[in-house]
Amino acid sequence: MPLDFYRDPLFGQTMITLMAAAVLVLQITAVAQKSIVANIYVFAVQSFLLAAIANTIAWFNNAPHIYLAALLTFLLKSLVLPAILLKLVERIQIGHELKPLLNVPVSVLISGLLTLLAYVIAEPLQHGAPASGPASLGHNTLPVAVALFLIGFFLMANRRKALSQVLALLSLENGLFLAAISLTYGMPMIVEIGVFFDVLVAVLVLAILVGRIRDAFDSMDVTRLSRLRG
């Protein structure tokens, strides 16, 4: 039956792999991207793809509580948070340049190496899962999740501006979400809601702090935050 492809786990597997690849590409795009606004859009699209992956897993595994996680991801991370961040960029009128510490080619190279490392780390976990069937759906995204996590760390270290550090923290969080979804098929619902709530509050807290730092220092360059020593 040609129209039944949407029930075929193999199709789901292919779609998930494809979307996970796009998520990884977007993460490396974020590394190469110099404009904060473009970076926020990249984050929004990446979150949308994550929500789509979660939806696919929920569909093929009949796990209704993952739909909620997918919905929350879509609403929160691809709509609300980018809107808050764009508003913040507009309000504090910062230059749109990101000014990373390392230049773009070196950064992309490092991201590639981190991706390689992620595959090495995640390999042992994949051996544990059965080769096919619905139970293992999405397990091959684990290396992508680890790669998002590692590249997120690298972005944190590589960026000077307070707001872009927040973005890096969020993409790191996306890696955690992907790992949670693909590996454990979501955490208990109350935990999931708690984590989303924390992410939302964290962004609000950091946004307020960015605004205040900007007012106090006339800059968002965190390398200027260096009065406290010893």
Next chain:
Amino acid sequence: MNAMPVALLLSIPLAAAAATLFLRRRAFIEAVHLTAAAAIFLSAAFLARDVLAAGTLSFFHGFFHADALSALVTFLTALVFLIAAPYTVGFFRRPAPGEGAPLGGREIRNYHALTHLFVFTLLAVSLTGNLGLMWVALEGATLASVFLVAFYGKPTSLEAAWKYAILGGVGLSMALSGGETWEALNWPFLASASRSFDPLVMRLAFILILLGYGAKAGLAPMHTWKPDAYSEAPVPVAALMATAMLNCALYGLMRFSLLAAPAAGATFAANLLALFGVLSIAVAVPFILVQRSARRLLAYSSIEHCGIISLGLGLGGPLGPLGAMLHMLYHSAAKPLLFFCAGNVQQHTGNDTLRKSAGGLIHVLPVTGAAFFAAALALTGTPPFPLFLSEFTILKAAFARGMLWVALLVVALLVAIFAGLFSHISRLVFGPRPDLARGDLNRWTTWPLPVLAAALLAMSFWIPGPLLALVEAAAKILEVRP
């Protein structure tokens, strides 16, 4: 089973936070704070009594769970909040640093509401039975306290708050990723496959957990946010962070190390805890010796004590966890006293410096000066004070395991820290009379000090029976048999 104490413990701080937001008069806000602190303390005591009678309590499908360990941590959070309550009242009646007048209504309201929220999240950490919720609560504690660190709005406070938020956030996301790996192992989907899981993966997960919760507790090398946050936050919050939040982060670490023991090998987690413990003690030494600011000094001392507790946990056997639990209790009672003294000195002299200080505080602030000196002796584990007992127990555990060199190294480091702290504080307290007005004016910030110091001294001779039973039961839980 009586769920009342747990329900009260979680609802009182929330109710107090909500009530505070609607209050205008300073006196009412203070009354709410004092009442809430007393009520939380009583509920925690009742919870401890129930746990001692029943063993383990579990409510709401295990999402809330209390055994001796969590009851002890909960009790300590409540205790520190109670100790800090009268001081908080007095602290905010005096002028804010760098300003002539005490803070106005709006700031006071925000401060108290945020503090109640902070206490709520800390209590939730130790009362939940779900590892995911524990993470959510601890992240909540970070978020509630970020604005408390940034409270005075100075550039340095913002810097401290930013570093605290970012390091805390990164650390906790590491903890979450480690926790996820763990949950994956327990998850029914993978139950059949879990045997083929590498112990290597479990070890990796535990390292992530250790880095994450260790960052929150302030174990070296993830300790760098601590001196900034402790020196910029208002004094009562710094005291809460240095004791209650430290206990809660260590509590998370304890829970995971108990879980990791069977899969990753019992000695693996224990050895890492001991290693990071000794490292933290060692890292604190040079910064204590050359420190310029009193509250940063206390922060490094808190890194050291966090290391001592972690070392005790790592040494294992019957003695190690017992020493760690005792140390947690004594440290939670002693550290707030030091922060209060440092706060009084800072408010009276207008600065927090050690090196440029004229000294002679005993002439200007007689009660604070005497208490500061006694508290410094207590904190360094000098014999008439109880921290000597717990540190000695932990050293005995090291000897019992035949780790002679570790014990000797720790003794040497502790002696160096004693020398550093003792010389700083005695230079501050003694000496010729400086050119300052005679102080100790505010009852609320003065009289808690001698009471606390006396209670601390009494604790080395006598601990209330039920509390001792709780400490011993908590240590029993942590005893991992290899």
